[in-house]
Amino acid sequence: xxxxxxxxxxxxxxxxxxxxxxxTYSNSAFQYFMWYRQYSRKGPELLMYTYSSGNKEDxxxxxxxxxxxxxxxxxxxxSQPSDSATYLCALLGSDYKLSFGAGTTVTVRx
Amino acid sequence: xxxxxxxxxxxxxxxxxxVELRCDPISGHTALYxxxxxxxxxxxxxxxxxxxSAPDKSGLPSDRFSAERTGGSVSTLTIQRTQQEDSAVYxxxxxxxxxxxxxxxxxxxxxx
Numbered sequence: 001x002x003x004x005x006x007x008x009x010x011x012x013x014x015x016x017x018x019x020x021x022x023x024t025y026s027n028s029a030f031q032y033f034m035w036y037r038q039y040s041r042k043g044p045e046l047l048m049y050t051y052s053s054g055n056k057e058d059x060x061x062x063x064x065x066x067x068x069x070x071x072x073x074x075x076x077x078x079s080q081p082s083d084s085a086t087y088l089c090a091l092l093g094s095d096y097k098l099s100f101g102a103g104t105t106v107t108v109r110x
Numbered sequence: 111x112x113x114x115x116x117x118x119x120x121x122x123x124x125x126x127x128x129v130e131l132r133c134d135p136i137s138g139h140t141a142l143y144x145x146x147x148x149x150x151x152x153x154x155x156x157x158x159x160x161x162x163s164a165p166d167k168s169g170l171p172s173d174r175f176s177a178e179r180t181g182g183s184v185s186t187l188t189i190q191r192t193q194q195e196d197s198a199v200y201x202x203x204x205x206x207x208x209x210x211x212x213x214x215x216x217x218x219x220x221x222x
Contacts, residue, residue: 032209043114043201043213044153051209088153095166096141096208100153 006101019076023089114214135204148198
């Protein structure tokens with residue numbers, strides 16, 4: 001079993017829809033929870049990070065962490081075609097190594 | 111400000127040749143990381159530098175892989191006697207605080 005599980009999709013939604021992405025993890029030692037966005041043939045771009053259970057908002061993006069269930073989510077409101085990308089969850093322990101999910105490919109249809 | 115830069119952006123090499131991949135971190139970032147991204151394995155950790163020392167080399171796949179960092183800045187990842195399974199995108203990231211890791215564009219390595 002992988003440390004971090006993420007459904008690779010693909011996920012296709014119409015413009016303006018809410019995109020819902022999630023990951024589960026098995027190691028309770030993870031301390032920081034990140035979401036990266038990766039466009040084709042580009043490096044991952046850090047979108048959001050959090051270290052506590054609960055919600056964190058940044059514009060159209062909301063990251064949610066439930067440590068008791070070992071479950072993290074990312075919601076994208078009012079999705080745009082420019083949001084079409086692969087979204088990777090990444091978890092960080094005290095060793096500073098990021099453990100990544102497989103990534104979910106999202107397409108937002110105009 | 112300038113982000114993490116990596117060179118070359120693409121590298122095609124013959125099996126058995128050595129390659130060097132370069133990473134230039136964000137100025138002031140003391141931590142530097144190498145990851146590898148391949149279709150079958152996703153994104154995998156290779157090695158981590160704090161300053162010029164590498165406290166964690168646990169992700170290096172074999173002794174053909176080595177890395178160094180000089181002056182607390184530029185890092186080089188060297189792969190000796192390349193094999194086809196080394197074909198992947200090699201990503202470098204840097205961090206000031208340890209948890210916010212910022213990635214470069216990667217080097218796409220193809221071993222023929």
